[in-house]
Amino acid sequence: MFMQFVTGFQIYSSAIQRPLWATSRCRIRTRCNFSNSSYPHQVLQYIDEECGDFLPWLRQKSGAEISSVLSIGKSIYGRSLFACKPIQAGDCILKVPYSVQLAPDNLHPSINSLLGEDVGNVAKLALVILLHQRFGEASEWAPYISCLPRVEDMHSTVLWSDEELKMIKISSLYHETLKHKGQIEKDFSSIKHVLDSFPEYFDGVTLHEFKHAYNLVESRGWVSTRGVSMIPFADFFNHDANSETDVLSDDFKQVSEVIADENYAPGDEVLIRYGKFSNARLLLDFGFIIPRNKYDQVKVEVNAPPNDHLHALKLDLLHRHTTPSLKDVNDLSSQENGFMVMEVKSSSGKGRGIPQSLRALARVLCCTSPQELQDLAMEATQNDGRLARIPLKNRDREVEAHQLLHSRFSHMIENYKAALESLTHHSSEKHRRRMQLARDFLTGELRILESASSWLKNYCQTLKQRESV
Numbered sequence: 001m002f003m004q005f006v007t008g009f010q011i012y013s014s015a016i017q018r019p020l021w022a023t024s025r026c027r028i029r030t031r032c033n034f035s036n037s038s039y040p041h042q043v044l045q046y047i048d049e050e051c052g053d054f055l056p057w058l059r060q061k062s063g064a065e066i067s068s069v070l071s072i073g074k075s076i077y078g079r080s081l082f083a084c085k086p087i088q089a090g091d092c093i094l095k096v097p098y099s100v101q102l103a104p105d106n107l108h109p110s111i112n113s114l115l116g117e118d119v120g121n122v123a124k125l126a127l128v129i130l131l132h133q134r135f136g137e138a139s140e141w142a143p144y145i146s147c148l149p150r151v152e153d154m155h156s157t158v159l160w161s162d163e164e165l166k167m168i169k170i171s172s173l174y175h176e177t178l179k180h181k182g183q184i185e186k187d188f189s190s191i192k193h194v195l196d197s198f199p200e201y202f203d204g205v206t207l208h209e210f211k212h213a214y215n216l217v218e219s220r221g222w223v224s225t226r227g228v229s230m231i232p233f234a235d236f237f238n239h240d241a242n243s244e245t246d247v248l249s250d251d252f253k254q255v256s257e258v259i260a261d262e263n264y265a266p267g268d269e270v271l272i273r274y275g276k277f278s279n280a281r282l283l284l285d286f287g288f289i290i291p292r293n294k295y296d297q298v299k300v301e302v303n304a305p306p307n308d309h310l311h312a313l314k315l316d317l318l319h320r321h322t323t324p325s326l327k328d329v330n331d332l333s334s335q336e337n338g339f340m341v342m343e344v345k346s347s348s349g350k351g352r353g354i355p356q357s358l359r360a361l362a363r364v365l366c367c368t369s370p371q372e373l374q375d376l377a378m379e380a381t382q383n384d385g386r387l388a389r390i391p392l393k394n395r396d397r398e399v400e401a402h403q404l405l406h407s408r409f410s411h412m413i414e415n416y417k418a419a420l421e422s423l424t425h426h427s428s429e430k431h432r433r434r435m436q437l438a439r440d441f442l443t444g445e446l447r448i449l450e451s452a453s454s455w456l457k458n459y460c461q462t463l464k465q466r467e468s469v
């Protein structure tokens with residue numbers, strides 16, 4: 001649930017030897033809107049006033065220079081980091097010692113000792129944040145805590161009301177969100193007795209406040225050797241799916257570092273990649289989506305019809321062949337009863353984006369006799385053990401299998417269109433923003449479904465044409 005965080009000295013060493021070609025890639029850059037005067041003046045104009053004392057405080061607390069090339073500003077993504085001096089690819093642009101990172105071990109032992117084993121690191125770190133929020137100006141972390149966003153400005157779906165969540169009911173993200181909300185509520189119940197034991201610190205903490213702290217951790221924390229860590233300053237980086245820049249951790253030197261993956265001019269917003277995340281994942285954990293996100297994927301469910309007289313045989317066959325090798329090479333794996341579908345770039349290409357395992361399932365579901373099923377089992381044994389991975393010899397049946405998928409996709413497309421049409425104007429600013437997020441999110445998933453549907457339609461037509469020749 002966090003941005004990916006590469007740990008270990010070895011990975012760190014290889015990261016700074018990044019090949020030079022990485023610097024010439026084309027990527028999205030956000031520039032601040034400066035006037036025409038020279039850049040040092042412009043950069044100074046752009047410094048985020050609210051964070052004026054933040055970097056000097058962090059420098060003093062750590063006893064080390066954090067960054068001499070980045071300054072804190074604001075972009076359309078909220079608080080952001082900008083180059084204030086020229087940066088070359090390969091430069092180390094930021095170093096944050098572990099000693100000034102917040103982690104679950106910052107929780108006082110008297111509180112920690114009361115927590116059960118079932119309480120995870122995110123909940124523990126959320127408690128650390130709650131504690132320092134309560135201390136206010138008296139907290140030694142106040143300059144950092146005061147820079148964290150207010151709950152009203154965060155839009156992760158775990159913070160959406162039941163009414164708002166209905167807008168995305170059509171997507172698997174709806175159920176993912178409910179599951180995640182359930183986990184947060186469970187964690188809150190598990191720590192409630194600790195909150196009650198320390199009324200001087202936690203008096204009146206509500207589930208809503210806990211959720212806020214929990215989502216602060218999920219949207220800004222990195223998995224680390226300390227479990228999960230909040231890395232002040234590094235968590236002002238915004239996300240760009242095309243960036244190759246990660247936050248790296250060197251356990252030997254006890255420091256987190258960022259190495260630039262390309263050149264930046266003063267005034268450029270410096271962006272990193274949190275991970276290769278779909279929009280569902282971005283919206284659940286971070287509260288935003290990326291239009292035309294190249295890592296986007298939609299969960300599609302296809303079930304065996306229970307009234308099929310071969311139902312039991314088919315399930316048995318599928319069960320016997322559901323081994324780890326069913327995973328597709330491109331990691332488009334089958335997930336429980338769902339399949340993750342990505343955009344199919346060309347309707348006349350190979351159909352990359354539709355998992356092979358989904359097409360295999362459709363081939364099995366279309367069999368009408370035990371003999372056909374046996375033939376598939378035999379073919380799998382003679383090949384690599386995977387079931388129905390090659391087109392069926394019976395071309396009609398191959399068309400039928402893909403028509404079955406096509407009708408499933410068409411049905412989903414109709415439902416997505418209806419869901420999009422039902423999103424009507426709303427008056428409150430927060431709700432309007434979330435409605436726009438829902439609209440953009442569903443539009444992205446619809447685009448994927450339509451691309452897969454066009455490919456399936458084209459595949460069936462091509463097979464039929466070959467048959468009639």
Ligand SMILES: C[S@@+](CC[C@H](N)C(=O)[O-])C[C@H]1O[C@@H](n2cnc3c(N)ncnc32)[C@H](O)[C@@H]1O
Pocket residue numbers: 076077078079080149219220235236237238239240285286287288289
């Ligand atoms: C790690 S914080 C980055 C700093 C943040 N902008 C701030 O104001 O403190 C992650 C949050 O930044 C915002 N964000 C980051 N990248 C974004 C992007 N590409 N588009 C929109 N919002 C983004 C989202 O609100 C996300 O939850």
